Amino acid sequence: MGRETRRILAIALKDLTAERRTKANFNGVLFFAVLILLMFGFALGPDADALRDASAGVLWLTVLFGGVLAFNRSYEMELENGALDALLMYPGDRKSIYLGKLIANLAFVLLVEVLLVPMAVVLYNLPVNPRMAPVLLVLLLGTIGFVTLGTFYAAMASRVRAREVLLPLLLFPVLVPLLVAAVQATRAIMTGDVMGDSHAWFKLLVVYDVIFLVASYFAFEYVIEE
Amino acid sequence: MKTWLANYPVRPRWLRILGWSVFAFFVATQAIAWKISPPDRDMGHLEKILYVHVPGAWVSFVAFTCVFVASIMYLITRDIKHDLFAASAAEIGTVLTGMTLGLGSIWGRPTWGVWWTWDPRILTYTVLLLIFISYLALRSFVDDEDRRARWSAAVGIIGFLDVPIVYMSVKWWRTLHQMQSTPSTIAREYIIGMDLNAFAFLFIFLYFVIARYRAARVMHAVESRREDAALGVGEAMHV
Numbered sequence: 001m002g003r004e005t006r007r008i009l010a011i012a013l014k015d016l017t018a019e020r021r022t023k024a025n026f027n028g029v030l031f032f033a034v035l036i037l038l039m040f041g042f043a044l045g046p047d048a049d050a051l052r053d054a055s056a057g058v059l060w061l062t063v064l065f066g067g068v069l070a071f072n073r074s075y076e077m078e079l080e081n082g083a084l085d086a087l088l089m090y091p092g093d094r095k096s097i098y099l100g101k102l103i104a105n106l107a108f109v110l111l112v113e114v115l116l117v118p119m120a121v122v123l124y125n126l127p128v129n130p131r132m133a134p135v136l137l138v139l140l141l142g143t144i145g146f147v148t149l150g151t152f153y154a155a156m157a158s159r160v161r162a163r164e165v166l167l168p169l170l171l172f173p174v175l176v177p178l179l180v181a182a183v184q185a186t187r188a189i190m191t192g193d194v195m196g197d198s199h200a201w202f203k204l205l206v207v208y209d210v211i212f213l214v215a216s217y218f219a220f221e222y223v224i225e226e
Numbered sequence: 227m228k229t230w231l232a233n234y235p236v237r238p239r240w241l242r243i244l245g246w247s248v249f250a251f252f253v254a255t256q257a258i259a260w261k262i263s264p265p266d267r268d269m270g271h272l273e274k275i276l277y278v279h280v281p282g283a284w285v286s287f288v289a290f291t292c293v294f295v296a297s298i299m300y301l302i303t304r305d306i307k308h309d310l311f312a313a314s315a316a317e318i319g320t321v322l323t324g325m326t327l328g329l330g331s332i333w334g335r336p337t338w339g340v341w342w343t344w345d346p347r348i349l350t351y352t353v354l355l356l357i358f359i360s361y362l363a364l365r366s367f368v369d370d371e372d373r374r375a376r377w378s379a380a381v382g383i384i385g386f387l388d389v390p391i392v393y394m395s396v397k398w399w400r401t402l403h404q405m406q407s408t409p410s411t412i413a414r415e416y417i418i419g420m421d422l423n424a425f426a427f428l429f430i431f432l433y434f435v436i437a438r439y440r441a442a443r444v445m446h447a448v449e450s451r452r453e454d455a456a457l458g459v460g461e462a463m464h465v
Contacts, residue, residue: 160368166364169360173360176349176353177391177392180399204391222380
């Protein structure tokens with residue numbers, strides 16, 4: 001294992017350990033996400049068919065609204081006691097800090113989804129069968145793109161006043177293609193994908209992930225330097 | 227000690243002349259476009275709004291490209307001038323984008339019967355406006371100058387990369403479900419008006435960017451001077 005890889009994993013592990021010890025953030029985000037899921041149900045229901053039709057969009061909005069709360073936190077803990085300055089002083093490439101935090105945030109959001117999706121299946125009465133398996137891939141690809149930009153923008157937003165407002169303001173407009181692609185792919189799979197629509201959306205998600213992973217990876221240095 | 231600031235009027239004589247010339251050119255191109263274009267068979271005189279709407283849309287993409295290029299230039303050179311230029315272009319671009327959307331909506335109501343429709347170009351354009359606004363919001367939230375320049379450059383670059391993907395996604399989103407209407411071929415009389423006005427808008431854009439950029443430079447210099455005075459550094463050269 002290369003030095004950079006070890007550095008990246010060390011940062012990811014550090015963040016996840018801090019999260020595991022307090023759990024405050026995870027519990028908060030999870031509870032908030034479940035709450036949104038229920039609130040959408042109240043707003044759109046009680047017609048079961050209407051709920052099922054809307055479920056792909058609802059699930060993705062829930063992930064975005066819940067996840068956006070997690071990203072600022074991953075830098076806020078660095079701001080306490082000047083931990084960020086110490087982190088920046090360590091030798092090695094600063095891009096590792098970005099990738100480390102990206103992995104930790106990805107694990108965080110995916111774990112929220114692991115608990116959230118079964119809840120959505122129950123609440124929105126969604127079908128569960130082997131045909132639905134590609135939805136998990138959509139979830140993974142969509143989450144990678146979301147966390148990539150979330151981790152990147154939070155590096156800025158977490159360090160200004162009004163950070164709670166600024167992060168979604170920066171993040172959501174650029175997430176529009178991701179939201180459209182993820183929701184449409186999920187819907188196509190749920191309705192049997194007779195037209196083979198989901199392939200185009202998968203491609204779009206992969207392209208989106210790659211472009212912004214590369215762009216954020218290289219731009220991060222400029223954002224984090226002091 | 228005299229510095230360049232003392233000899234740097236925000237609106238010098240040549241800039242005022244430029245402003246009036248640009249305005250006169252715009253009035254002339256509008257008049258020509260109105261004169262030579264016959265009323266459209268379906269829209270009637272409504273088509274006249276397109277001589278503002280379409281050039282506005284084109285030039286707002288020019289503005290966005292300026293932000294992108296200036297952002298990259300800033301990250302390479304670290305010269306604050308590129309950042310100030312990007313900010314100026316973004317401000318004018320936001321106004322143009324907002325104006326284009328508003329005019330499109332006014333045009334759409336009698337033509338299509340709706341103020342708003344989920345059309346790929348409208349949606350892309352709306353997302354473009356949102357990205358512009360978030361860019362300016364970020365700038366207003368960050369006080370430190372160097373940090374603001376670096377951060378907004380990053381946001382400008384990411385936002386620019388996003389726009390073609392937005393267009394692709396909303397286009398597929400619509401076409402996978404319903405047929406999309408294509409713009410019919412346009413007669414020559416209309417094209418001349420559009421092209422002339424595209425230049426008029428480009429000049430308007432340039433005039434405002436120059437004016438805004440000069441103001442931004444003076445504000446930057448004053449800010450630096452004030453900081454130095456507070457720190458007791460004394461009169462240092464800036465910019």
